[in-house]
Amino acid sequence: MRIACLGGGPAGLYFAISMKLHDPAHEIVVLERNRPDDTFGWGVVLSDETLDNLAANDAVSAARIREHFAYWDDIAVVHDGVRTVSTGHGFCGIGRHRLLLLLQERARELGIELRFESDIPDTAIDELRREFDLVLAADGLNSRTRQRYAEHFQPDIDVRACKFVWLGTHQTFDDAFTFIFEKTEYGWVWAHAYQFDADTATFIVECSEATWQAFGFGEMSQQESIAVCERIFARHLGGHALMTNANHIRGSAWINFPRVLCARWSHDNVVLMGDAAATAHFSIGSGTKLALESAIALAEYLHREPDMASAFARYEEERRTEVLRLQSAARNSTEWFEQVERYLDLDPVQFNYSLLTRSQRISHENLRLRDPEWLGSA
Numbered sequence: 001m002r003i004a005c006l007g008g009g010p011a012g013l014y015f016a017i018s019m020k021l022h023d024p025a026h027e028i029v030v031l032e033r034n035r036p037d038d039t040f041g042w043g044v045v046l047s048d049e050t051l052d053n054l055a056a057n058d059a060v061s062a063a064r065i066r067e068h069f070a071y072w073d074d075i076a077v078v079h080d081g082v083r084t085v086s087t088g089h090g091f092c093g094i095g096r097h098r099l100l101l102l103l104q105e106r107a108r109e110l111g112i113e114l115r116f117e118s119d120i121p122d123t124a125i126d127e128l129r130r131e132f133d134l135v136l137a138a139d140g141l142n143s144r145t146r147q148r149y150a151e152h153f154q155p156d157i158d159v160r161a162c163k164f165v166w167l168g169t170h171q172t173f174d175d176a177f178t179f180i181f182e183k184t185e186y187g188w189v190w191a192h193a194y195q196f197d198a199d200t201a202t203f204i205v206e207c208s209e210a211t212w213q214a215f216g217f218g219e220m221s222q223q224e225s226i227a228v229c230e231r232i233f234a235r236h237l238g239g240h241a242l243m244t245n246a247n248h249i250r251g252s253a254w255i256n257f258p259r260v261l262c263a264r265w266s267h268d269n270v271v272l273m274g275d276a277a278a279t280a281h282f283s284i285g286s287g288t289k290l291a292l293e294s295a296i297a298l299a300e301y302l303h304r305e306p307d308m309a310s311a312f313a314r315y316e317e318e319r320r321t322e323v324l325r326l327q328s329a330a331r332n333s334t335e336w337f338e339q340v341e342r343y344l345d346l347d348p349v350q351f352n353y354s355l356l357t358r359s360q361r362i363s364h365e366n367l368r369l370r371d372p373e374w375l376g377s378a
């Protein structure tokens, strides 16, 4: 089969790898607009369960990914200066940059052609469809393919209320996934911070639209808005700077999270995957997991089902259920952060409890198993 993967993010690269592992005769090209070592974003969170799925699919890349994992067990909540910690949560993180380099390396070893600096305009997608047997549209959140065939995919995009910016820092957060809530002159601003390699942590800053407007973040350059965030979180940064790696974006890099759903995931020989097909809010850390596990599933169905149409149908049926499950948890979590001002007057332990159970994926009984002592104090 001749396959074009549009987008060299986790979905595009891992689908290419998975297809080659099923059948080395496939001719696969990955088309990526960026250079090999450009990336937007910092670390991503994966679970041990996802890593087991990756290991069953490709032990080689899974072992390399595992080598670079940062692990942590605790969640700390710093609410107006008071820190409460619960344990037993078990996360692992890896730099997105590192993950992509490992997947690129594995793809090359398997004979996949990687074409960087290939920005595919939407008019060229029709040509790709004629030239290749299958076009995987793994072109991310703002997928041009999804827009080009919008009448077939019928996307439903819900732009959420809060503003956020994805930053990094060399301040250490290696003992816990840390949520920090700071009261400012313009309202509450909070950060989601987690370590992903020996000396770097992701530091996502988020606030309501009203607070964002009042600060004037929309009119600031990235460096100006970073300086304001450094001032807001100064007592947590230990003198370390906040950093951006979105220098290619002009003006403010703050965005509202778009929740993407599509009525259909395929059209003739084009199929959507990863953020192009569906997104789950970053506060439940599942976007990369969805992309990688969808890649495994589609590659499997393409080799198990009698033809491409039935493989696409099985893929969509099976993966949609998982996506909807995570999107439901993500919606609860998103709404919790959107309405956070309702909870901020709770005492710190009650506030922490509310935060931990926000997505309804962690129940009171789960907390009893994870950290009975902390639950007792709540």
Ligand SMILES: Cc1cc2nc3c(=O)[nH]c(=O)nc-3n(C[C@H](O)[C@H](O)[C@H](O)COP(=O)(O)OP(=O)(O)OC[C@H]3O[C@@H](n4cnc5c(N)ncnc54)[C@H](O)[C@@H]3O)c2cc1C
Pocket: 006, 007, 008, 009, 010, 011, 012, 031, 032, 033, 034, 041, 043, 044, 045, 046, 118, 119, 120, 121, 138, 139, 140, 141, 143, 144, 165, 166, 204, 273, 274, 275, 276, 282, 285, 286, 287, 288, 289, 290, 291
């Ligand atoms: C702030 C934030 C924090 C996050 N944290 C986590 C987390 O902790 N855990 C987690 O699992 N996920 C997280 N995610 C989500 C995760 O980043 C995405 O879900 C994941 O990257 C999806 O992979 P993808 O391959 O579908 O898309 P992407 O990673 O977006 O890759 C798409 C690729 O396509 C390329 N491309 C797009 N259009 C074209 C074109 N026309 N021509 C050529 N190339 C093109 C892009 O350059 C890009 O490389 C987070 C997201 C955000 C915004």
